[in-house]
Amino acid sequence: MSTGVPLLDASTDSDTPLESGFDEEFIMSQEELDDPETPHIYWEYCFFFNKKKWEKVITTSLQKKLVKWLKGLSNAGLKINKTTTKTGKVFYEIGATNELLDHWAEHNLNLNVKLKDQPRPDGKPEPMFDIYSIKYVKYEAKNVSQYRKNIHGSVFTPIDRQKIISRIMMGPKTEQCCEINFPRLVQQKIISGFWSTHDYEEFDSLIKKWSFSWKTTQPLDEVRDYFGERVAFYFAYLGYYTKWLITSSIVGFFLAIGNMSTTKNDNVFHTLWSIFIVFWITLFCEFWKRRENWLAYHFGTLNFWEEEDQRIEFEGTKRVSPITDEVELYFPPWRRRFRMIATYSVVFATMVCAAAISIGINKKKIIDNDRHKISTGENIWRGSLTGAAIFILNMLFQPIVEKLNDWENHETDSDYENALILKLFLFQIVNTFTSLFCISFINPEPAYLQSQLSALLITHQIINNFQEVGLPWIKAKVKNYLDKKKGKESISLIEMESSYTQYENTVDDYSEMMIQLGLVSLFAVGFKLAPICALANNIIEIRSDSYKLKKMKKPPPKSARNIGTWGIILEVMSYLVILSNIALLGITYDDFSRDEDSKSDLSDTQRVWLILFIEHIIIVVKIIMHAIIPDVPSTVAIKIARDTHFENLKKSGKDTENSMKYVPKLLSSRDSSSENENGNQKHYTSSSSSTSSEEED
Template sequence: MGDPDLLEVLAEEGEKVNKHIDYSFQMSEQSLSSRETSFLINEETMFQKNQQSKDSIFFRDGIRQIDFVLSYVDDVKKDAELKAERRKEFETNLRKTGLELEIEDKRDSEDGRTYFVKIHAPWEVLVTYAEVLGIKMPIKESDIPRPKHTPISYVLGPVRLPLSVKYPHPEYFTAQFSRHRQELFLIEDQATFFPSSSRNRIVYYILSRCPFGIEDGKKRFGIERLLNSNTYSSAYPLHDGQYWKPSEPPNPTNERYTLHQNWARFSYFYKEQPLDLIKNYYGEKIGIYFVFLGFYTEMLFFAAVVGLACFIYGLLSMEHNTSSTEICDPEIGGQMIMCPLCDQVCDYWRLNSTCLASKFSHLFDNESTVFFAIFMGIWVTLFLEFWKQRQARLEYEWDLVDFEEEQQQLQLRPEFEAMCKHRKLNAVTKEMEPYMPLYTRIPWYFLSGATVTLWMSLVVTSMVAVIVYRLSVFATFASFMESDASLKQVKSFLTPQITTSLTGSCLNFIVILILNFFYEKISAWITKMEIPRTYQEYESSLTLKMFLFQFVNFYSSCFYVAFFKGKFVGYPGKYTYLFNEWRSEECDPGGCLIELTTQLTIIMTGKQIFGNIKEAIYPLALNWWRRRKARTNSEKLYSRWEQDHDLESFGPLGLFYEYLETVTQFGFVTLFVASFPLAPLLALINNIVEIRVDAWKLTTQYRRTVASKAHSIGVWQDILYGMAVLSVATNAFIVAFTSDIIPRLVYYYAYSTNATQPMTGYVNNSLSVFLIADFPNHTAPSEKRDFITCSMLCF
């Protein structure tokens, strides 16, 4: 449908519809304004409206189903006449395509301000565009039996849904619809042949390509442009009915109620998802997201069990760890005097002051660390391979095998068609298509690349700022805790390093959220300016920008702690300094792994809690406030379209952010999991809640989304593969350079002399001796002590 003479094409299709539909009323009102038209309609049918149910999804005649709703508010600004003219032209052209419109006057709305334009697609329009879009419809009921229950299925009985919910409709053999071969399809009732998801998809396709005038010599078209200019305030399909009660005749079966009862309730967290019903109601694109999220959650269960077992092993072996025992022993660790951790204000300290921290470090840095890192490398490979298999089976079950060709040929973005001044012959189809030369896009590509680079640089700068914060306040914490006698009781746990690490991680998390908020807005704007050709290109471009930024934003601090912190400290008498002022950060005496665990826990847990609260509370609060403002005339009929109008809009990028959140979590689970075996368990708990939160908000708090098709998770799959490969390398490096397991193995096999307790003496072997007399004056503590021998960790 990329024809530049779109209006003529739509008019031609409208002429076919004219044979079956009487346009006398619609054509007579073309000379009237929208306000005058709505007034006449309401005057003629007021008695019918008063008898209409507030849950009705039909026109006033009770026969024609409402497939889409547009709303607008009187605008008193200087461009009010221009907007009214655009609406009049747009609605006239919609009628020319064969769509039927019914307008509700603002005087009948709850707030007394909003007009509602209800749209119905008659049979001729549906069959015409079903063929254009290549929608597949049933030709014969399938005689292939569904999979039978296996013995294990009876064990999983409590998690199963009733068959009437799991399989709401029979299976059919399908074919692309042809209006000239209608006799081949199973058309029992024209009113119900096309499901509501297909109907709203067809109407939105028309809305997105319908012109509303010519401005500045360019043809303007598409509902999105009208929404952006506030000509219309919203455009949405209707939900089937209330989510808390089933529909009453003559309304069709309320699938929204069924979804709420069997999917969107938190008490059903252990139940499987009604995937076919989700697909039928919201479309394949949203359906495949929940398939992926459910499959990912199932696979996390195995990783969570193994990770929990490794954590329990560390917990049980903590008291018997030879290294911790030596550090805590007053005769061993208590006799080891360590070098100051900062210049001048920090004093010497004894190694046994880190007793509790060394025990806590053993929870995550023990013999099971290597095993779990290897296991997760195998797990991530199996996860991606099994998902490929699940996705292939899903393509067959949902009849999406040849969808990619349709996507490439039909789904041009209206914005691309509007901006194209050139046309080019397609070498394959031999048809003229919109074409945009590369030279017109190059400036925007440069701007896009520069913007992404700038914001990633801001992330790195903010990370350096947090490092400077930790360095600058470390000495303050150290001197304060040393001088305050009341804090000496807890100093064994609240060491200056742990204190600055905790506060620095929290500060870093806050900076991450702030930068992420602003970057989301900028990246969406930049992507639009690139004028992608198809929706697939648009989403791929936005995904790349957002993921690159999110990767640097969320993981840069973890990479720093894992691979850089404590590696360039120097040694007493010749320390390295940041900006020639602050001494480089050292790791905790227990190692940097425990700091990596702390950083990972705060960012991962904080992001998940913040995300779930935002997803649940934000739409709930907005909807409450919107309904509170709207319901000023309680005596008016609070109709189905008004109820949905007061809900929050999911938006075209709503699903994009859901994928981004899941993939970011996948990175936390895989990239640094060797340092935190409980990460899969936290992700599992979060995803169990996430599935129900997403289901609840889609079913109860958001308007119904326009159904759209997808045969896979798209570019996210390539991103997952890239992260899987990177995770194998990062976990190997964590075990090799960040964990203490390699030095222990070297001591065990090369230096140990005690056959009964091979690790005896490891702590002393890992330290080196330094004479404090060799300290330069600017690094030694300000209060000089007598000559003593100082032990220091050897990095």
């Protein structure tokens, strides 16, 4: 099988326009597709164009380039299937057989694959997280019977296939790849679209276990295998956060009942709840780090470090790199810094506008000090109006910040995404929490804070769920009704999929959950039942977020070892929760007493010093807890140490029969044969351990 890509030179072609059927030699015929003897083909990518529009603007040289691309893909061993629809769209699906995947996995990418579950050599059953087990190894075709297989009988997961085929299509010619930059072709409007297609047999199987199941655990292994680590980490975080809400919901419920049942003029329930919530979020952050590292090891990405290519949208001038001596695009850092000053000035201005709107809606309470003249119904109405305004402003701001972020011209995807996260989250924090801050600290009123916080939280959840589930459902129903009314014929899956929105990243999903966590914890004293509302929402959110992926194009295949910048935001928020709740408790002390005779004799200065004293004590305790609780679980630490030990033994050639006691047989036999054939040192590679369990011990 040829893996080279001898591309055509357009300069040698005649200027004769291409005739119908010019691509027949590169695409699979219907007979080949229907032939039962044809090996199974995994269709992973598709690009298309509108034939009528394309023919109007396309030149002969661009038509020849299309031939060049198809020929290159075909010569690389990829399979191509062409579909022309009645609407004039031409789709080219790109896939590969197991034979090609085998070749690239072993010889070009050094891909890691999962081993089958194997019993221990001593015959004892394998424990939930066996420190001696090895589950990920470098792929070798001769050991294929030892690897875990998927629904199609292949050892390669959907994300593996996606990465291999993507590399063949878009990798550099120096690595015998086609070097076709499909995303840039879309950007330049040479083709209408390019995306990774769904494997509906595998996806439907996953959705049944995931979206339509009410089990407490998610099939994270299968999510990772289908969507990649970045998406899997988001759902892992969402599931873990939801489980932690159970504890806070129970405690908050009983404290709320106790607060309503007492007639005493004291702050005991508010104080207990504040102390509980600051330690709850501290423990949540610490144990999430453990879970995160467990998952990274479980997914085989603990030591992952991605050397990123330049973004497709990155613009610069060509120069010779002083490091590699190769031609590269260069954009002076000082110019980016100048642009960032301008963009953050705009972001700051929009934050001021959002804060002004939020204060304006609640002016009667915040500025006019109309403390007791606002009814409960009006409180809830104003809270709901504030929630709706927050949603509208977030929706209006997002395209603005994306344009500003594009203008900054970041070189890599991670730099671009981190800059986008910072701008979006800064705006959303100010937009969401300004009214609560003013109600809590400028003119404190517990009853109004409670109604405002509850209305904001519930409105936030209703609007987001409607946007993610309700609106797409209504659109689908309306479209089906109109299609039936017009007598339109049903369209193919590939054409339907081409109209789906691209799922680019998890930024919006994480942002929604972080804002919810802020509403639950930053002003926890105000609404003890907030965790219950969040818990009920998240149980549905897990299912709705997973189901919406069915109506979106698959995200790009990206690896990850953690939740990235969101982990830093989570840590910062845990400190803000301490400061906010202790300050809220101290500033509203007299209001909570609800008795003029029991007002504190503390002066404002004394109260500030007391707040700072308590806040510092809790921060010291938080730091001590951080030092005591290790970020890496002991089972993972032992496993990493053993992997390192085996690696060192293999490199030194000093491994003994005892040291290999618990290593799967195929590794020992493979290494022995390798040593006999080549006379070299034995080669051993293990990137990770995996278990069938979804939970950390």
